[in-house]
Amino acid sequence: MNTEPTRAPGRPRSPEADTAILRAALELLGEHKHVAAVSVEAVASRAGVGKATIYRRWSGKEELFTEAVATLRSPLPEVGQGASVRDDLVAVFTVVCGDLQSPLEQGVRLLMMSETHPEIAARIRRDVFAPRNEVVYQALRAGIARGELRADLDLTTVLNLLVGGAFVSSRSDTGQSPRQRAELLVDTVCDGLRAHG
Amino acid sequence: MNTEPTRAPGRPRSPEADTAILRAALELLGEHKHVAAVSVEAVASRAGVGKATIYRRWSGKEELFTEAVATLRSPLPEVGQGASVRDDLVAVFTVVCGDLQSPLEQGVRLLMMSETHPEIAARIRRDVFAPRNEVVYQALRAGIARGELRADLDLTTVLNLLVGGAFVSSRSDTGQSPRQRAELLVDTVCDGLRAHG
Amino acid sequence: MNTEPTRAPGRPRSPEADTAILRAALELLGEHKHVAAVSVEAVASRAGVGKATIYRRWSGKEELFTEAVATLRSPLPEVGQGASVRDDLVAVFTVVCGDLQSPLEQGVRLLMMSETHPEIAARIRRDVFAPRNEVVYQALRAGIARGELRADLDLTTVLNLLVGGAFVSSRSDTGQSPRQRAELLVDTVCDGLRAHG
Amino acid sequence: MNTEPTRAPGRPRSPEADTAILRAALELLGEHKHVAAVSVEAVASRAGVGKATIYRRWSGKEELFTEAVATLRSPLPEVGQGASVRDDLVAVFTVVCGDLQSPLEQGVRLLMMSETHPEIAARIRRDVFAPRNEVVYQALRAGIARGELRADLDLTTVLNLLVGGAFVSSRSDTGQSPRQRAELLVDTVCDGLRAHG
DNA sequence: TTCTAAGCGAGACGGTACGTCAGGTCTTTAG
DNA sequence: CTAAAGACCTGACGTACCGTCTCGCTTAGAA
Numbered sequence: 017m018n019t020e021p022t023r024a025p026g027r028p029r030s031p032e033a034d035t036a037i038l039r040a041a042l043e044l045l046g047e048h049k050h051v052a053a054v055s056v057e058a059v060a061s062r063a064g065v066g067k068a069t070i071y072r073r074w075s076g077k078e079e080l081f082t083e084a085v086a087t088l089r090s091p092l093p094e095v096g097q098g099a100s101v102r103d104d105l106v107a108v109f110t111v112v113c114g115d116l117q118s119p120l121e122q123g124v125r126l127l128m129m130s131e132t133h134p135e136i137a138a139r140i141r142r143d144v145f146a147p148r149n150e151v152v153y154q155a156l157r158a159g160i161a162r163g164e165l166r167a168d169l170d171l172t173t174v175l176n177l178l179v180g181g182a183f184v185s186s187r188s189d190t191g192q193s194p195r196q197r198a199e200l201l202v203d204t205v206c207d208g209l210r211a212h213g
Numbered sequence: 214m215n216t217e218p219t220r221a222p223g224r225p226r227s228p229e230a231d232t233a234i235l236r237a238a239l240e241l242l243g244e245h246k247h248v249a250a251v252s253v254e255a256v257a258s259r260a261g262v263g264k265a266t267i268y269r270r271w272s273g274k275e276e277l278f279t280e281a282v283a284t285l286r287s288p289l290p291e292v293g294q295g296a297s298v299r300d301d302l303v304a305v306f307t308v309v310c311g312d313l314q315s316p317l318e319q320g321v322r323l324l325m326m327s328e329t330h331p332e333i334a335a336r337i338r339r340d341v342f343a344p345r346n347e348v349v350y351q352a353l354r355a356g357i358a359r360g361e362l363r364a365d366l367d368l369t370t371v372l373n374l375l376v377g378g379a380f381v382s383s384r385s386d387t388g389q390s391p392r393q394r395a396e397l398l399v400d401t402v403c404d405g406l407r408a409h410g
Numbered sequence: 411m412n413t414e415p416t417r418a419p420g421r422p423r424s425p426e427a428d429t430a431i432l433r434a435a436l437e438l439l440g441e442h443k444h445v446a447a448v449s450v451e452a453v454a455s456r457a458g459v460g461k462a463t464i465y466r467r468w469s470g471k472e473e474l475f476t477e478a479v480a481t482l483r484s485p486l487p488e489v490g491q492g493a494s495v496r497d498d499l500v501a502v503f504t505v506v507c508g509d510l511q512s513p514l515e516q517g518v519r520l521l522m523m524s525e526t527h528p529e530i531a532a533r534i535r536r537d538v539f540a541p542r543n544e545v546v547y548q549a550l551r552a553g554i555a556r557g558e559l560r561a562d563l564d565l566t567t568v569l570n571l572l573v574g575g576a577f578v579s580s581r582s583d584t585g586q587s588p589r590q591r592a593e594l595l596v597d598t599v600c601d602g603l604r605a606h607g
Numbered sequence: 608m609n610t611e612p613t614r615a616p617g618r619p620r621s622p623e624a625d626t627a628i629l630r631a632a633l634e635l636l637g638e639h640k641h642v643a644a645v646s647v648e649a650v651a652s653r654a655g656v657g658k659a660t661i662y663r664r665w666s667g668k669e670e671l672f673t674e675a676v677a678t679l680r681s682p683l684p685e686v687g688q689g690a691s692v693r694d695d696l697v698a699v700f701t702v703v704c705g706d707l708q709s710p711l712e713q714g715v716r717l718l719m720m721s722e723t724h725p726e727i728a729a730r731i732r733r734d735v736f737a738p739r740n741e742v743v744y745q746a747l748r749a750g751i752a753r754g755e756l757r758a759d760l761d762l763t764t765v766l767n768l769l770v771g772g773a774f775v776s777s778r779s780d781t782g783q784s785p786r787q788r789a790e791l792l793v794d795t796v797c798d799g800l801r802a803h804g
Numbered sequence: 805t806t807c808t809a810a811g812c813g814a815g816a817c818g819g820t821a822c823g824t825c826a827g828g829t830c831t832t833t834a835g
Numbered sequence: 836c837t838a839a840a841g842a843c844c845t846g847a848c849g850t851a852c853c854g855t856c857t858c859g860c861t862t863a864g865a866a
Contacts, residue, residue, distance in 0.1 A: 029837070052249065055826055066839040071828065173378070173397045180377025181370070200370045205402065223815030224857040230817080252847055263818040268849065420810025421862045427812080446643065449852055460813040465854065567772070567791045574771025575764070594764045599796065617841030618831045624843080646821055657844040662823065 029073075036063040037070055041084040045123035051081055082136040085124050086143040090115055092151045101159030102206050108151055109182055109198035116186035117194065149175055177205055226270070233260040234267055238281040243316055248278050279333045282320030283340045287312050289348045298356030299403050305348055306379055306395035313383035314391065317341075346372055374402055423467070430457040431464055435478040439517035445475055476530040479518050480537040484509055486545045495553030496600050502545055503576055503592035510580035511588065519577070543569055571599060620664070627654040628661055632675040637710060642672050673727045676714030677734050681706050683742045692750030693797050699742055700773055700789035707777035708785065711735075740766055768796055 040062035044054040056077050060067045074080040090111055095104040115121040124140065152175050159165040181201045192200075237259035241251045253274050257264045271277040287308050292301040312318070320337065349372050356362040378398045389397075434456035438448040450471050454461045468474040484505055489498040509515045518534065546569050553559040575595045586594075631653035635645040647668050651658045665671040681702050686695040706712070714731060743766050750756040772792045783791075 033838085056828085057826070060839095064839090066841085067828080068830085068840090069838065072837080075828095077827075170397055170401065173382070173401045176381040177374045177378035177398065177402060180379070180381035181374035182377070183381070184373040184377035185370070200367055201374065204367065204370045205374060220859075221815090222813070222859080224817080226816065227857095253849085254847070257818090261818085263820095264849080265819085265851090266817065269816070273849075274847095417864075418810080419808075419864070421812075421864095423811065450854085451852065454813090458813085460815085461854085462814090462856085463812065466811075470854075564791055564795065567776070567795045570775040571768045571772035571792060571796060574773070574775035575768035576771070577775070578767040578771035579764070594761055595768065598761065598764045599768060614833075615841085616833070616839070618843075620842065621831095647823085648821070651844095655844095657846090658823080659825085659845090660843065663842075667823075668821095 033063070033065050033069055034073065037065055037073070037080070038084045038087060039063070040065075041080055042088070042120060042123075045081065045084070046118075046120040049123055051077070051123075054081075056080070078136050082139045085136075085140055088120070088124065088144060089147065092148060095151055095155040096158030101155055101162075101164050102202060104155035104158070105152070105178070105202040105206070106195070106198045108148075108155065109178060109202060110195045112148065112179070112182050113186055113194035113197045116182060149179070152178065174205065178202070181205075227266075230260070230262050230266050231270065234262055234270070234277070235281045235284055236260070237262075238277055239285070239316065242278065242281070248274070251278075253277070275330060276333060279320070279337060282317060283337055285312075285315070285317045285320065286341060286344070287317070289345060292348055292352040293355030298352055298359075298361050299399060301352035301355070302349070302375070302399040302403070303392070303395045305345070305352065306375060306399060307392045309345060309376070309379050310383055310391035310394045313379060318383065346376070349375065371402065375399070378402075424463075427457070427459050427463050428467065431459055431467070431474070432478045432481060433457070434459075435474055436482070436514060436517075439475065439478070440512075440514035443513070443517055445471070445517075448475075450474070472530050476533050479530075479534055482514070482518060482538055483541065486542060489545055489549040490552030495549055495556075495558050496596060498549035498552070499546070499572070499596040499600070500589070500592045502542075502549065503572060503596060504589045506542065506573070506576050507580055507588035507591045510576060543573070546572065568599065572596070575599075624654070624656050624660050625664070628656055628664070628671070629675045629678060630654070632671055633679070633710065636672065636675070642668070645672075647671070669724060670727060673714065673731060676711060677731055679706075679709070679711045679714065680735060680738070681711075683739060686742055686746040687749030692746055692753075692755050693793060695746035695749070696743070696769070696793040696797070697786070697789045699739070699746065700769060700793060701786045703739060703770070703773050704777055704785035704788045707774060712777065740770070743769065765796070769793070772796075 037059060040059045041054070044058055044062060045051065048054050056067060056070060059080070060070055063070075070080060074083065092111060093104075093107040095108065124144070153171055156165065156169070156171050156174060160167055160169070178201060182197065185197050185201065234256060237256045238251070241255055241259060242248065245251050253264060253267060256277070257267055260267075267277060271280065289308055290301075290304040292305065296304075320341065350368055353362065353366070353368050353371060357364055357366070375398060379394065382394050382398065431453060434453045435448070438452055438456060439445065442448050450461060450464060453474070454464055457464075464474060468477065486505060487498075487501040489502065510519070518538070547565055550559065550563070550565050550568060554561055554563070572595060576591065579591050579595065584591075628650060631650045632645070635649055635653060636642065639645050647658060647661060650671070651661055654661075661671060665674065683702055684695075684698040686699065714735065744762055747756065747760070747762050747765060751758055751760070769792060773788065776788050776792065
């Protein structure tokens with residue numbers, strides 16, 4: 017008796033198609049800035065693929081872009097390893113601020129905010145933002161553990177402030193480097209997060 | 214000598230049409246929740262207006278909804294009149310957090326969509342964001358004048374933190390009231406903005 | 411007792427507008443070849459006139475073009491004054507063949523044939539074609555009277571043959587002059603119209 | 608060695624759609640009498656077809672109706688088989704005069720409209736007029752061969768006279784049958800086309 | 805002179821149809 | 836059974852005219 021799953025009959029799906037489609041979707045998202053401006057037809061054409069091949073894999077435009085964007089995971093720095101909270105946070109938000117200025121991430125931003133497809137936003141939050149947020153939480157918890165930060169902080173609120181600040185900050189073209197933006201945000205917030213004693 | 218601008222020739226545009234269109238757009242937006250699901254034809258029909266009358270005023274769907282949403286500005290509180298900075302900021306951001314959960318939020322998202330339409334973005338910045346920001350700046354400056362806040366603050370960064378925090382905070386449905394959200398944000402930031410002495 | 415009609419009160423209609431509108435209509439008809447391609451707006455603009463000024467005079471596009479085209483009356487030669495039928499007919503159809511090659515007359519032709527507005531066709535027939543036909547009939551009757559032509563001819567059929575022949579002939583660009591076309595048509599027909607004697 | 612053209616890739620165009628569209632166009636044309644009163648949208652709807660399916664096949668309304676009408680060619684009689692020229696021509700022009708009173712006439716008018724669309728005019732000339740003309744030429748050549756007609760005739764001119772005569776004749780509603788019209792035209796012309804001897 | 809009625813150019817109005825485009829599905833042939 | 840290609844239906848897009856309706860102004864005869 018053979019318990020290993022039976023191989024599906026017929027021609028197997030092309031893995032090249034998968035990656036080509038996702039790549040094309042992200043490229044076009046980066047070029048056009050918002051999802052409505054990218055047609056499934058354009059993705060298919062850019063990927064050198066038939067439209068049906070896309071619809072065989074995803075049930076619609078939203079799902080396609082959801083998955084495409086969810087593949088984007090910036091490498092984040094290690095935190096909490098002895099450095100100060102301040103330095104940890106600056107490291108993390110330098111990456112975040114940098115991302116936010118890249119054209120692709122702008123597309124992601126729009127996509128995430130687009131109320132047109134709430135489930136996409138939810139999935140992006142889960143797959144893209146949650147890991148990033150987790151790093152921030154780690155840094156904050158480490159800071160609390162070391163006594164650098166007040167123990168009664170609402171960590172979610174701190175996260176919101178920093179992420180939102182990074183987000184809004186990135187919308188004005190001040191000529192600052194991502195690092196400079198990160199330092200300004202983190203220092204401004206941190207000066208109030210430190211335990212007084 | 215007449216310096217007032219000469220009146221345009223021809224039949225003037227109907228102000229009733231303006232308001233009917235904007236009203237219809239907002240109604241339908243409220244019913245369908247997202248812009249893509251509302252057709253210009255439906256707006257025209259609901260407003261009892263020809264499509265051309267819409268396109269005479271706005272160059273497209275996006276512009277129409279941008280303006281429609283921009284009309285939804287909530288009145289902002291007076292600040293700097295003797296109350297504490299903390300109370301001023303809480304008052305302002307209670308309004309902001311409330312707005313962000315209402316249809317106006319859709320406008321904010323549209324602003325983001327408009328990365329490709331800089332002039333629309335500029336208009337929203339001017340009509341929606343600038344007045345709100347100005348109130349925040351007033352509160353902060355009053356706080357500095359009274360010695361409540363450090364004099365060396367980067368006000369822009371403080372603004373970014375609070376506005377961004379409010380924005381991100383509003384995206385998660387925690388069941389908190391706008392007032393509670395505002396207090397959390399403001400208190401968290403303020404505890405570090407106060408002059409130490 | 412004054413029986414002459416009382417002059418209408420108010421500002422009288424501008425005769426310049428009348429002529430300018432008709433002129434513009436004919437010009438544009440000549441340029442665009444068929445009525446559907448000429449908009450009332452274009453006529454108004456070309457005439458330097460408001461649209462209402464047109465609609466005050468004619469109840470619609472059809473009536474406007476009807477009247478415009480009805481003003482076209484080519485000067486026709488005198489016939490039946492002693493010359494031969496053949497020469498009379500050649501003279502008339504030289505004019506007709508010439509007209510049919512002018513751009514404007516092509517517009518008229520289209521207009522007349524346009525089944526979209528039967529009443530226009532009827533009026534053009536009456537005001538433009540009937541006088542021309544009458545001259546042909548005169549020539550034919552003179553020929554019969556002089557014994558040049560058979561007395562039992564169906565004059566309408568002869569007219570149809572010649573007019574239709576001129577019409578169809580003018581549609582092929584053979585490089586022939588109007589006179590040559592006319593002679594070919596008339597001679598071919600006449601050789602059978604002559605009394606045998 | 609395969610000389611037959613390779614089959615085009617993708618789904619082939621539906622022949623049912625072709626015929627349904629053409630049928631619907633002619634039906635509506637019959638109901639509304641003139642082209643301007645028939646909308647492409649109505650044709651699509653009647654044919655049970657999307658508008659795009661129409662525009663994929665024809666570049667516009669005019670082209671669609673041109674082709675629709677061009678399908679209405681009546682079968683022409685055999686000529687030159689022993690009968691007299693007169694009878695041959697009467698047979699042919701009975702068909703022609705009949706057609707000119709039917710919906711086909713609308714096609715003729717469209718041809719005229721197409722002064723601005725030379726390729727459509729060319730198509731109608733090729734598909735509708737050329738075959739008919741060829742039959743007339745055959746009859747005339749047979750007549751010459753048999754000595755019934757003068758050998759020095761300009762056949763093109765004879766054709767123009769008869770065709771044009773039929774056309775103009777059909778525009779007045781005299782209550783005559785197509786056959787009567789044809790006889791009048793042919794007899795009038797023939798009496799001069801016969802060799803004298 | 806002043807009043808009144810209509811005409812004037814300009815252009816906005818509610819509609820209808822145009823021709824285009826994209827979404828998501830279906831139908832070919834080829835592998 | 837999958838692949839690429841491309842036709843299919845649907846429905847919204849933004850445009851162009853139609854014939855009508857205001858605007859503020861001009862033109863003339865009547866008061």
